[in-house]
Amino acid sequence: MPILRAHAFEFISNSPQQTRRVGMRLGAHLEPGHVVALVGDLGSGKTTLVQGVAQGWGALDPVTSPTFILVNVYRRAQGQPLFHMDAYRLGSLHEAWELDLPALWDQGPLLVEWADRIADLLPEDRLEVHLDWIDEWKRRLLFQGRGPRANALVQRLRHDLLGS
Ligand SMILES: Nc1ncnc2c1ncn2[C@@H]1O[C@H](COP(=O)(O)OP(=O)(O)OP(=O)(O)O)[C@@H](O)[C@H]1O
Numbered sequence: 719m720p721i722l723r724a725h726a727f728e729f730i731s732n733s734p735q736q737t738r739r740v741g742m743r744l745g746a747h748l749e750p751g752h753v754v755a756l757v758g759d760l761g762s763g764k765t766t767l768v769q770g771v772a773q774g775w776g777a778l779d780p781v782t783s784p785t786f787i788l789v790n791v792y793r794r795a796q797g798q799p800l801f802h803m804d805a806y807r808l809g810s811l812h813e814a815w816e817l818d819l820p821a822l823w824d825q826g827p828l829l830v831e832w833a834d835r836i837a838d839l840l841p842e843d844r845l846e847v848h849l850d851w852i853d854e855w856k857r858r859l860l861f862q863g864r865g866p867r868a869n870a871l872v873q874r875l876r877h878d879l880l881g882s
């Protein structure tokens with residue numbers, strides 16, 4: 719699979735299980751301060767990836783799509799939180815601003831579905847994951863770091879997944 723830039727790579731997933739396994743690898747590397755921006759159409763696999771991330775994080779709680787509360791929190795045994803936000807149903811940017819996202823990502827990693835809708839509220843140093851539907855079972859995942867911390871994350875993940 720092609721390496722597009724030093725801090726970006728592409729991965730083709732052939733099943734939801736494979737997307738979850740990729741998520742697990744990512745979840746194992748996440749720390750407070752990490753922000754993962756998920757960008758892709760309905761059904762592209764954002765929540766499926768988050769399911770794996772939460773598992774890799776060691777979350778005890780099952781992943782569900784955040785709806786009315788906008789942000790879900792999944793805790794692991796020692797209590798550390800992983801935050802999962804869905805910006806799809808946001809009424810306004812102000813509504814997202816009121817959530818005080820920096821206070822969340824200070825405590826634990828933050829994953830955002832439909833992150834393009836609140837890009838202005840996210841840190842520049844974030845990991846972007848673009849998900850594209852190829853066919854019923856195939857998705858293209860593009861991982862791209864946008865700052866030093868995210869770039870380091872991309873390198874670790876690329877090593878796990880592609881061995882390079
Ligand atoms: N390779 C794959 N990776 C991820 N999901 C896949 C794959 N192949 C098929 N699917 C299916 O595609 C769907 C993805 O749904 P999911 O809820 O993860 O998407 P989403 O991007 O979160 O959508 P939404 O924008 O509605 O939140 C699931 O039904 C899943 O089983």
Ligand SMILES: [Mg+2]
Nearest residue numbers: 764765783831
């Ligand atoms: Mg979703």
